[in-house]
Amino acid sequence: MPGRATVRYGGQTSCVEVRTSAGTTVIVDAGTGLRALGQKLARDSGGAARRHHILLSHVHWDHIQGLPFFEPAYSSGNTVEVYALLTAADELQQVIGGITRHEFFPVPLEAIPAEINFHEVDPGVVMTIEDVTILPFALNHPFGAVGYRLDADGTSVAYVSDTAPFTDVLHKQHFLSGPEPLSDEDRRVLAEMRGALVAAVRGCDTVIYDTHFLPEEYARFPHYGHSTPDQALEIVAGNDVRRLILYHHAPSHTDDQMDEIAARYKEQGAAVGVDVITACEGMSLAVGPRGPA
Amino acid sequence: MKIRYWGVRGSFAMCGKEFLRYGGNTTSVELVTAAGARLLVDLGTGATEYAKTLMAGEFGQGKGTLTVLLSHTHLDHIQGLPFFTPFFIKGNQFRILGADPAGSSLKGTLQNQLAPHYSPLNGLENLAAGVSIESFLPGSELTIDEFEVTTAAVPHGTMWTTGFRIKADDRVVTFLSDVEYPAPHRPTREAFALAAGADLLVHDAMHDDAAYAMARGWGHSPVSAGVHLAGAAGVGKLVLFHHSPDATDAQIDKLVEAAQARTSIPVSAAAEGAYHEV
Ligand SMILES: [Zn+2]
Ligand SMILES: [Zn+2]
Ligand SMILES: [Zn+2]
Numbered sequence: 001m002p003g004r005a006t007v008r009y010g011g012q013t014s015c016v017e018v019r020t021s022a023g024t025t026v027i028v029d030a031g032t033g034l035r036a037l038g039q040k041l042a043r044d045s046g047g048a049a050r051r052h053h054i055l056l057s058h059v060h061w062d063h064i065q066g067l068p069f070f071e072p073a074y075s076s077g078n079t080v081e082v083y084a085l086l087t088a089a090d091e092l093q094q095v096i097g098g099i100t101r102h103e104f105f106p107v108p109l110e111a112i113p114a115e116i117n118f119h120e121v122d123p124g125v126v127m128t129i130e131d132v133t134i135l136p137f138a139l140n141h142p143f144g145a146v147g148y149r150l151d152a153d154g155t156s157v158a159y160v161s162d163t164a165p166f167t168d169v170l171h172k173q174h175f176l177s178g179p180e181p182l183s184d185e186d187r188r189v190l191a192e193m194r195g196a197l198v199a200a201v202r203g204c205d206t207v208i209y210d211t212h213f214l215p216e217e218y219a220r221f222p223h224y225g226h227s228t229p230d231q232a233l234e235i236v237a238g239n240d241v242r243r244l245i246l247y248h249h250a251p252s253h254t255d256d257q258m259d260e261i262a263a264r265y266k267e268q269g270a271a272v273g274v275d276v277i278t279a280c281e282g283m284s285l286a287v288g289p290r291g292p293a
Numbered sequence: 294m295k296i297r298y299w300g301v302r303g304s305f306a307m308c309g310k311e312f313l314r315y316g317g318n319t320t321s322v323e324l325v326t327a328a329g330a331r332l333l334v335d336l337g338t339g340a341t342e343y344a345k346t347l348m349a350g351e352f353g354q355g356k357g358t359l360t361v362l363l364s365h366t367h368l369d370h371i372q373g374l375p376f377f378t379p380f381f382i383k384g385n386q387f388r389i390l391g392a393d394p395a396g397s398s399l400k401g402t403l404q405n406q407l408a409p410h411y412s413p414l415n416g417l418e419n420l421a422a423g424v425s426i427e428s429f430l431p432g433s434e435l436t437i438d439e440f441e442v443t444t445a446a447v448p449h450g451t452m453w454t455t456g457f458r459i460k461a462d463d464r465v466v467t468f469l470s471d472v473e474y475p476a477p478h479r480p481t482r483e484a485f486a487l488a489a490g491a492d493l494l495v496h497d498a499m500h501d502d503a504a505y506a507m508a509r510g511w512g513h514s515p516v517s518a519g520v521h522l523a524g525a526a527g528v529g530k531l532v533l534f535h536h537s538p539d540a541t542d543a544q545i546d547k548l549v550e551a552a553q554a555r556t557s558i559p560v561s562a563a564a565e566g567a568y569h570e571v
């Protein structure tokens with residue numbers, strides 16, 4: 001969202017950098033924010049070959065469209081490891097490769113100089129990247145999405161985007177023009193998903209959560225696959241989480257509205273013992289008592 | 294005829310203070326005749342701003358009709374499609390016209406953009422409005438309401454795009470975005486023919502002349518290519534377009550100044566929300 005209304009909170013789509021004290025960098029999501037991050041990483045590397053790790057929550061455009069503009073991918077010698085939830089790594093390659101088909105982008109995947117490897121993520125199955133332990137968990141979003149808990153430096157941060165609350169089935173692989181009636185099996189699957197999410201974020205220092213909607217907006221679009229800050233608070237409150245980061249702001253929310261949202265939920269969070277912070281572009285936070293500044 | 298710029302940025306939408314005056318949205322341009330007929334060129338992110346003004350009128354009630362021309366299907370020229378709100382209102386009627394990308398079809402390409410992995414819309418068939426997607430061969434002449442449009446293929450790196458010569462109200466606007474000639478001073482015959490005697494030329498100006506040395510073959514023009522074509526083809530006004538994602542407002546000001554120093558034809562840079570009365 002370019003323009004005057006998003007100058008302070010930022011208009012780029014989803015992208016977060018997690019850095020450990022040992023210097024390991026794990027990128028979560030590859031929205032348009034990845035372009036500036038890639039420029040920074042390329043500068044920081046001073047030309048040395050690097051291995052970059054990108055965890056994708058899912059492959060909707062707002063979470064991948066920065067990939068073709070990731071500068072380190074244009075230096076041979078670099079490696080880019082891409083992790084995502086899909087049924088097979090070759091399908092993943094096709095889907096990610098699909099965004100650089102010549103119809104869409106001038107440089108095809110095969111012509112990108114860096115080595116690019118695709119890894120399939122399995123909810124519940126722990127992965128390790130250098131000194132970071134990663135637990136993926138399933139989320140309730142059209143066509144499926146996955147959140148991640150990252151543990152390193154004796155602390156943890158969770159990334160929970162994109163997801164709706166667990167009251168309607170959105171994660172199936174078909175178009176929804178509105179919420180659909182629930183079967184008993186649907187209820188069981190949703191309860192299980194919610195349970196796994198609550199367990200995954202338990203004890204996290206910081207939880208970054210899809211809080212796209214205000215409650216009145218959510219009521220109109222419950223099938224879009226996004227949550228409200230209230231729903232995020234419901235997941236983290238009483239779950240030993242120190243801090244909640246409001247994230248994935250609606251494109252229609254202006255900086256002034258975001259100020260109001262930030263103030264309103266700061267207060268609501270404080271009432272349940274959670275420090276609520278509203279993400280803005282360029283913001284950098286120390287995670288946990290031993291996290292890097 | 295009036296031309297209004299809704300998105301002027303090339304390749305990548307840019308947010309932030311440095312891009313406020315010229316704007317960070319990707320390409321979308323509206324043409325309006327004195328009688329009120331409209332035509333939209335390209336569906337970059339700028340189209341979503343245009344959509345807001347449409348929704349305030351008959352498109353909000355499902356009674357709007359509009360034709361959209363696409364120069365090509367690189368993402369910066371179509372990424373506004375899934376967020377173009379009038380597509381979600383039943384009753385609105387749209388025609389999207391463009392050339393088939395090599396080895397593929399226009400409709401298949403847009404369908405692929407909305408494929409379930411990429412978009413919750415899950416395909417063109419889920420747009421509530423009537424959207425007809427029609428391919429033309431570059432070189433075709435199209436009549437769209439009061440607009441007479443001449444199309445031609447122009448080189449764009451390893452592919453080509455469609456340039457447009459749009460005539461209405463007895464005035465001519467030429468649209469040449471995403472184009473790179475064999476050399477900046479050697480426009481192709483097709484590009485020259487589209488621009489000949491135009492009242493206003495909108496031209497790719499992605500690179501300043503120094504940066505172009507590094508970017509040769511990527512499919513975009515240095516500012517001097519537009520300046521040269523405008524002079525050679527005798528156009529009335531040159532508008533620099535498809536600004537580099539790295540070009541700040543201050544840098545674009547400088548590009549305009551440098552271009553103006555080399556021609557007597559009035560030069561300006563397209564700015565989001567601004568218009569020219571042609
Ligand atoms: Zn999203
Ligand atoms: Zn372009
Ligand atoms: Zn292009």
